[in-house]
Amino acid sequence: MHMTDLLQIQNIRKTFPGVVALDDVSLSIAPGEIHTLLGENGAGKSTLMNVLTGLYRPDRGELLFDGSPVHFSSPRDSLNIGIGMVHQHFMLVPAHTVFENILLALDGVANFFSRRKYKVKIQQVLDQFELDLDLDTPVWKLSIGAQQWIELIKLLVRDCRLLILDEPTAVLTPQESARLFQVLTRLRDQGKSVLFISHKMREVMEISDRVTVLKKGCSLVTLPRGEYDENRLASLMIGEDQIPMWIKPACKYEELALEIKNLSVRNDRGLADLDKFSMKLYRGQILGVAGVAGNGQKALAEVLTGLKEASSGRILAKGKDITNSTAKSSYIAGIAHIPEDRKSIGIAPDMTVDDNLIMKNFNSRAFRRWIFQDRAAIRKNATAKIDQFAIKAGPDGNPIRYLSGGNIQKVIIARELSEKPSVLVALYPTRGLDIGSAEYVHKVVIDGANQGMSTILISEDLDELLKLSDEIVVMFRGRLVGCVNPQTTTREEIGLLMSGEVQR
Amino acid sequence: MKLITVKRELSSPLLRFAAPFISVLVALFVAGFLLLAAGVNPAQAYLEMLQESLGSTYGLSETLVKTTPLIFASLGVSLAFRMQIWNIGAEGQIYMGACGATGVALFSGIENHAVMITAMFLAAFLLGGLWAGVAGVLRARWQVNEVIVTLLMNYIAILGVDYLIYGPWKDPKGFNFPLTAQFSDAARLTEFFDTRFHSGFFLALFCALIMYLFMERTVWGYEIKVIGSNPKAARYAGMRTGLAIFAVLFLSGAMAGIAGFGEVAGLQHRLQHGISPGYGYTAIIIAWLAKRSAIGVVIVSFLMGVLLVGGDSLQLSWQLPVAFVYAFQGLILFFLLASDCFMHNRLKLVRGERHV
Numbered sequence: 130m131h132m133t134d135l136l137q138i139q140n141i142r143k144t145f146p147g148v149v150a151l152d153d154v155s156l157s158i159a160p161g162e163i164h165t166l167l168g169e170n171g172a173g174k175s176t177l178m179n180v181l182t183g184l185y186r187p188d189r190g191e192l193l194f195d196g197s198p199v200h201f202s203s204p205r206d207s208l209n210i211g212i213g214m215v216h217q218h219f220m221l222v223p224a225h226t227v228f229e230n231i232l233l234a235l236d237g238v239a240n241f242f243s244r245r246k247y248k249v250k251i252q253q254v255l256d257q258f259e260l261d262l263d264l265d266t267p268v269w270k271l272s273i274g275a276q277q278w279i280e281l282i283k284l285l286v287r288d289c290r291l292l293i294l295d296e297p298t299a300v301l302t303p304q305e306s307a308r309l310f311q312v313l314t315r316l317r318d319q320g321k322s323v324l325f326i327s328h329k330m331r332e333v334m335e336i337s338d339r340v341t342v343l344k345k346g347c348s349l350v351t352l353p354r355g356e357y358d359e360n361r362l363a364s365l366m367i368g369e370d371q372i373p374m375w376i377k378p379a380c381k382y383e384e385l386a387l388e389i390k391n392l393s394v395r396n397d398r399g400l401a402d403l404d405k406f407s408m409k410l411y412r413g414q415i416l417g418v419a420g421v422a423g424n425g426q427k428a429l430a431e432v433l434t435g436l437k438e439a440s441s442g443r444i445l446a447k448g449k450d451i452t453n454s455t456a457k458s459s460y461i462a463g464i465a466h467i468p469e470d471r472k473s474i475g476i477a478p479d480m481t482v483d484d485n486l487i488m489k490n491f492n493s494r495a496f497r498r499w500i501f502q503d504r505a506a507i508r509k510n511a512t513a514k515i516d517q518f519a520i521k522a523g524p525d526g527n528p529i530r531y532l533s534g535g536n537i538q539k540v541i542i543a544r545e546l547s548e549k550p551s552v553l554v555a556l557y558p559t560r561g562l563d564i565g566s567a568e569y570v571h572k573v574v575i576d577g578a579n580q581g582m583s584t585i586l587i588s589e590d591l592d593e594l595l596k597l598s599d600e601i602v603v604m605f606r607g608r609l610v611g612c613v614n615p616q617t618t619t620r621e622e623i624g625l626l627m628s629g630e631v632q633r
Numbered sequence: 634m635k636l637i638t639v640k641r642e643l644s645s646p647l648l649r650f651a652a653p654f655i656s657v658l659v660a661l662f663v664a665g666f667l668l669l670a671a672g673v674n675p676a677q678a679y680l681e682m683l684q685e686s687l688g689s690t691y692g693l694s695e696t697l698v699k700t701t702p703l704i705f706a707s708l709g710v711s712l713a714f715r716m717q718i719w720n721i722g723a724e725g726q727i728y729m730g731a732c733g734a735t736g737v738a739l740f741s742g743i744e745n746h747a748v749m750i751t752a753m754f755l756a757a758f759l760l761g762g763l764w765a766g767v768a769g770v771l772r773a774r775w776q777v778n779e780v781i782v783t784l785l786m787n788y789i790a791i792l793g794v795d796y797l798i799y800g801p802w803k804d805p806k807g808f809n810f811p812l813t814a815q816f817s818d819a820a821r822l823t824e825f826f827d828t829r830f831h832s833g834f835f836l837a838l839f840c841a842l843i844m845y846l847f848m849e850r851t852v853w854g855y856e857i858k859v860i861g862s863n864p865k866a867a868r869y870a871g872m873r874t875g876l877a878i879f880a881v882l883f884l885s886g887a888m889a890g891i892a893g894f895g896e897v898a899g900l901q902h903r904l905q906h907g908i909s910p911g912y913g914y915t916a917i918i919i920a921w922l923a924k925r926s927a928i929g930v931v932i933v934s935f936l937m938g939v940l941l942v943g944g945d946s947l948q949l950s951w952q953l954p955v956a957f958v959y960a961f962q963g964l965i966l967f968f969l970l971a972s973d974c975f976m977h978n979r980l981k982l983v984r985g986e987r988h989v
């Protein structure tokens with residue numbers, strides 16, 4: 130590159146007790162480019178971002194900003210020179226309005242008089258990017274997508290020159306992602322730089338000017354647009370490892386596993402999350418559930434797994450009504466649940482990976498002798514799972530919260546699929562997984578189906594749904610609005626159903 | 634110029650291990666100024682505290698006598714801590730335990746030593762447990778904050794015991810003092826070496842061992858740890874969190890109740906006013922200091938025992954008020970909290986206005 134680089138990252142190394150997260154990373158970010166960071170789960174992407182924003186101090190290496198060395202001792206330092214990050218877990222105050230939350234980020238003293246000035250400034254930013262966001266709405270009323278906008282606006286109002294986004298699209302609907310990319314492209318054209326992480330190849334291909342591949346804590350190569358394609362990137366990332374192959378069997382539709390009749394569920398605010406929802410699930414079937422997030426998918430999963438009560442309607446397992454019967458608990462014991470919000474309900478963060486892997490069946494004969502836990506059996510189970518799912522678990526006894534996002538997801542999936550469940554309710558199971566791991570999870574689901582496991586696969590990823598499902602139902606505002614055959618349908622048809630404009 | 638706090642990344646394990654000890658040293662240092670202000674040479678005073686509490690059979694026995702109830706009560710408090718439940722009511726539970734044991738000792742008429750002691754133990758266990766269990770039910774059923782409930786119930790327990798010893802349970806031959814009659818020999822724990830040191834201490838060590846096994850080895854301990862780490866995940870995994878909250882508060886109170894049993898059966902041999910000089914509150918500090926381990930509870934309780942006995946000797950030989958010991962405890966707690974805060978944050982000096 131001829132221009133002086135905005136940020137040069139030179140030979141960065143960062144270790145944690147027992148783990149080398151970053152070994153030797155060098156790359157540079159030019160002004161006005163969208164630079165994508167690609168790598169397997171646990172390759173060190175998030176760690177690198179945290180180094181750039183001053184959250185972690187590197188053990189070794191240099192950062193040059195505008196050609197001169199910089200040292201950050203806190204996120205404030207990096208923010209002050211113009212590096213800002215949209216975190217995966219938003220740091221917003223739910224009871225405050227959008228405006229107040231943005232003010233908080235401005236950490237100047239916003240007094241009664243300056244508020245007006247700021248409001249004008251923020252509104253300008255909103256108008257410039259044609260963002261439709263009401264500054265006076267309290268944050269808790271907003272969707273995850275809208276909350277992410279707030280995080281981004283905070284950085285824009287501060288005039289950051291480098292914007293860092295760690296898997297921003299993991300929580301966005303396809304429409305929201307498209308909108309985000311429009312804004313990012315405009316920002317790039319204005320001369321800002323964007324450092325972007327995603328596991329979704331489609332997006333990477335679409336938006337990046339350059340891609341850097343990270344592998345086991347080392348930067349492998351940086352390729353400009355035109356010199357890479359999906360296959361090249363995948364093979365760089367995964368290396369020699371083979372992507373698992375599988376053949377999907379056709380569902381026989383013989384034995385009814387689960388039937389839902391006119392089920393309604395109300396949420397905390399008394400609104401209907403599920404509205405007279407009905408569906409049938411057969412043994413060995415993979416039923417895809419499409420729909421824009423927030424249209425009742427979570428409620429469906431929670432009522433099926435016993436976390437929520439139905440307000441009306443019935444659930445029948447193998448023909449028996451279990452909605453409110455005592456048989457419910459035994460049925461629930463045979464159901465596996467990959468939750469949407471993995472960090473807040475899927476794991477006990479302070480406990481070890483071993484302990485988290487047995488959370489669902491700690492009471493089973495396999496893991497205890499009388500009232501005592503069988504530590505050896507628990508360890509053996511963990512080694513097997515860690516090996517099977519290629520989990521980067523760090524040193525023995527590592528609390529699970531130190532794992533990378535994708536590896537936490539793998540622990541949950543490994544645990545949920547271990548007991549040979551009769552029904553699997555999976556919400557966005559491959560969210561945040563690298564392509565190799567996502568393929569592996571698909572294979573495990575298919576293997577399960579071969580052995581008679583029925584799956585409700587809730588996802589926004591149409592590719593995933595089309596590839597795996599025997600049948601796809603579409604949800605809109607808690608209702609079932611359509612049911613299509615993946616072999617004959619089109620993405621457009623599903624898209625239309627998801628938007629609620631047609632019903633079939 | 635401005636002083637701000639900055640989040641620190643992971644502090645090293647060594648620092649985390651050393652922090653409580655450093656805090657205690659700093660507290661000793663600051664308390665030294667208090668001593669100076671009172672006209673006492675701190676070095677001399679600290680030396681004397683050590684000598685009085687550890688330097689003789691009598692001193693050591695007194696230290697262990699004080700350590701005993703502290704271990705029981707702190708085990709209870711720390712058990713609840715493991716589940717993020719704050720049992721501030723160990724003091725009241727000690728009183729209830731003592732009250733239960735006394736009731737059995739005075740009115741059951743059992744003559745066999747073993748049977749009597751067992752019955753007293755069970756009564757203390759039950760009463761202490763139920764007393765804390767009330768907070769457990771309120772918390773599990775109606776999300777009532779257990780801190781408030783356990784704290785307020787302390788006053789009820791202490792005043793309730795006062796009512797008994799000033800009223801119906803008062804020793805008729807006691808010259809109108811607020812105490813019950815002396816226990817029969819069957820209701821007394823064995824004492825050793827002609828001192829007040831009694832077998833309750835061994836029971837405390839045994840309980841610590843049981844607690845360790847319970848937390849680290851059993852499936853129940855596992856459940857408690859999961860609930861403490863993330864209650865939502867526990868519910869998702871099908872654990873009955875409500876029941877666990879009750880059970881843990883019950884056990885927590887029961888342990889404190891046993892402390893009360895030890896005090897009346899091993900030491901006082903009667904129920905009287907002020908049976909616990911705040912052991913239940915000291916237990917909170919100990920549970921905090923010991924972080925999460927039962928072994929830690931034993932060690933820290935012993936250190937607190939040293940501090941209490943040493944403090945007593947200061948009162949005697951330098952005429953320092955008892956408040957000094959409490960001030961000292963307060964200092965330790967203060968520096969512990971501070972060290973916890975600095976573990977996660979650093980102080981930083983920034984210059985000038987920060988721009989927008």
Ligand SMILES: Nc1ncnc2c1ncn2[C@@H]1O[C@H](COP(=O)(O)OP(=O)(O)OP(=O)(O)O)[C@@H](O)[C@H]1O
Pocket residue numbers: 145146148149150168169170171172173174175176177521522523531532533534535536561563643
């Ligand atoms: N605070 C920490 N303490 C200990 N180990 C850590 C910590 N943060 C990250 N690690 C380890 O460093 C490695 C890299 O983690 P990182 O989160 O950077 O991966 P990643 O590339 O973002 O992966 P993913 O795609 O799954 O999000 C992992 O093995 C992880 O376990």
Ligand SMILES: [Mg+2]
Pocket residue numbers: 174175176533534535
């Ligand atoms: Mg990550």
